[in-house]
Amino acid sequence: MFFQGQSTLRWRRSALSSTTTPTPDDDDDDWEEEESSEIDDDGRIYKNPRNSPSTLCPRDEEQATLLGQKCLRKCSSDEDCKSKKKKCLCDGACGMSCIKPDRECPEPESIQFGSVQAAGKLFGARASYTCQHGYHVVGLQSRTCQADGQWAGSAPACKQNIYCLSPPNIDHARHNALPEQTTFDLDSTLQYYCHTGYVTNGFPRAKCLAIDGQASWYGPDISCERELSNNTK
Structure with missing residues (x-):
């Protein structure tokens, strides 16, 4: 009976462990794939004859880096994405990427002498900025929610409009x-x-x-x- 109990206990532990281990198909915001495997996977995607980089939404990682945007796994179709929760969508400078459509961005920053209106906070949503009378928007007038959970670029500023003083006087x-x-x-x-x-x-x-x-x-x-x-x- 003693050995049978130990065997039963080991089986229960093994069963519990197998049911609680996350998989890429069950990924959520807490699931992070290893960076090395992500790079290897990216390398294999475009080697597959059926896949090719998108001409309508190409990936420019250098530009994305300059913009401070984190690129996710690249893709040509939904089949390239490990998780069934992800779709192959255009993500700006990052090109076609495996994206969770329900990924949210935080509330966009407010600006002095102006206001911001966001049409939602999910991937692809836009936040538009306007300034009070006498000021104008300097910077991005609208920003897009990216797949990395951040708004594109940085918040603009409202600057006072420059204007002309009295016009020239002409004799007679x-x-x-x-x-x-x-x-x-x-x-x-x-x-x-x-x-x-x-x-x-x-x-x-x-x-x-x-x-x-x-x-x-x-x-x-x-x-x-x-x-x-x-x-x-």
Whole structure:
């Protein structure tokens, strides 16, 4: 009886061990495959004649590294993915990869003087940024939830808009803006007119443009010359 009990105990331990060991097909966020085997698997994928790198979503690991994106196992079809929970999907610079469609990204970072709206947090979701009036988005206006569980890139910033001050004064001319207006948005255009009794020569428009981060008026290029009367001809 003593030996039979020991044998029964060993069988129970063996059965328990076999039912609790995770497998790649049962992977979850706690399951991590060894990096060496991952590399070997990647190498074998494209050696298979039925598989070839995607031309619509190619893998550029150097670019992904520059972007701080972690690439997962590459693939050509769902059959290349070890886990049945994963699908072969496009993951930006990482190309076609074995991805868990239900992988979530954290809440996207908030930004000063602006707001962010995320259409979900699952893989492929987008977070869009907007700024308060008087500010504009510098950086990415939208970010995508990647397969590595991170939002693409970094959060943008809201910067105050640059603007033009009072437009140039031209002798014997006026423009079509109110005299009390002293600031103008980028791309604002003004039309100049010569006073009565003067003739316009040149280009009569001015536009607020930003060059090298500085806003300035470009134009007008006109002169107003006194109109000759019949007595002076």
